[in-house]
Amino acid sequence: GAGVSQSPSNKVTEKGKDVELRCDPISGHTALYWYRQSLGQGLEFLIYFQGNSAPDKSGLPSDRFSAERTGGSVSTLTIQRTQQEDSAVYLCASSFVLAGEETQYFGPGTRLLVL
Amino acid sequence: AQSVTQLGSHVSVSEGALVLLRCNYSSSVPPYLFWYVQYPNQGLQLLLKYTTGATLVKGINGFEAEFKKSETSFHLTKPSAHMSDAAEYFCAVSDPAGRRALTFGSGTRLQVQP
Numbered sequence: 001g002a003g004v005s006q007s008p009s010n011k012v013t014e015k016g017k018d019v020e021l022r023c024d025p026i027s028g029h030t031a032l033y034w035y036r037q038s039l040g041q042g043l044e045f046l047i048y049f050q051g052n053s054a055p056d057k058s059g060l061p062s063d064r065f066s067a068e069r070t071g072g073s074v075s076t077l078t079i080q081r082t083q084q085e086d087s088a089v090y091l092c093a094s095s096f097v098l099a100g101e102e103t104q105y106f107g108p109g110t111r112l113l114v115l
Numbered sequence: 116a117q118s119v120t121q122l123g124s125h126v127s128v129s130e131g132a133l134v135l136l137r138c139n140y141s142s143s144v145p146p147y148l149f150w151y152v153q154y155p156n157q158g159l160q161l162l163l164k165y166t167t168g169a170t171l172v173k174g175i176n177g178f179e180a181e182f183k184k185s186e187t188s189f190h191l192t193k194p195s196a197h198m199s200d201a202a203e204y205f206c207a208v209s210d211p212a213g214r215r216a217l218t219f220g221s222g223t224r225l226q227v228q229p
Binding site for chain 1: 147151156157158159160161164166205207209211214215216217218219220221222
């Protein structure tokens with residue numbers, strides 16, 4: 001079946017511009033996560049959506065970062081006024097819970113370069 | 116708070132040799148433990164996971180890991196390395212009763228020499 005998909009696969013933008021990154025989770029998965037992978041910081045959690053609950057935004061690095069999940073499916077991560085330090089690979093993962101256990105399945109990521 | 120330490124950012128083995136990638140964790144509660152593999156320009160693929168039950172866990176591609184609570188370790192092994200195993204490997208932990216997001220180690224890049 002189809003896995004997690006992300007678009008665009010690559011994005012080059014100029015400092016100060018806004019960008020939107022999209023994630024299509026696996027159908028039926030109720031949870032969705034965003035992570036960031038950068039050279040200096042490794043893999044970091046950004047935000048987590050679970051069903052209709054309020055998202056866990058504890059990993060967002062600044063108020064320039066926001067995300068939404070529409071209809072419990074597709075999610076968009078928005079970075080406003082991008083900075084060079086935002087350059088990274090942004091990974092999305094979706095998951096479901098079965099018998100109390102959860103496994104996250106990752107998309108291929110969006111590689112963001114801020115010039 | 117949870118943390119993961121992966122000893123050795125780079126590991127090099129010969130084809131056919133044993134692969135051992137080390138992972139130690141810190142957690143105030145019994146964690147769930149995971150190993151993911153990342154091939155160049157790809158996302159993360161789950162190799163194996165430990166949640167409860169048997170402490171020796173077998174995964175895909177011949178990998179296995181053993182959860183040792185007394186040592187707070189979850190080392191990844193494979194008896195015989197193959198060229199296709201060259202990739203970056205990440206150990207991760209989550210709190211099954213709390214925040215579900217994964218906390219990752221810094222990764223170990225495995226190189227397999229012919």
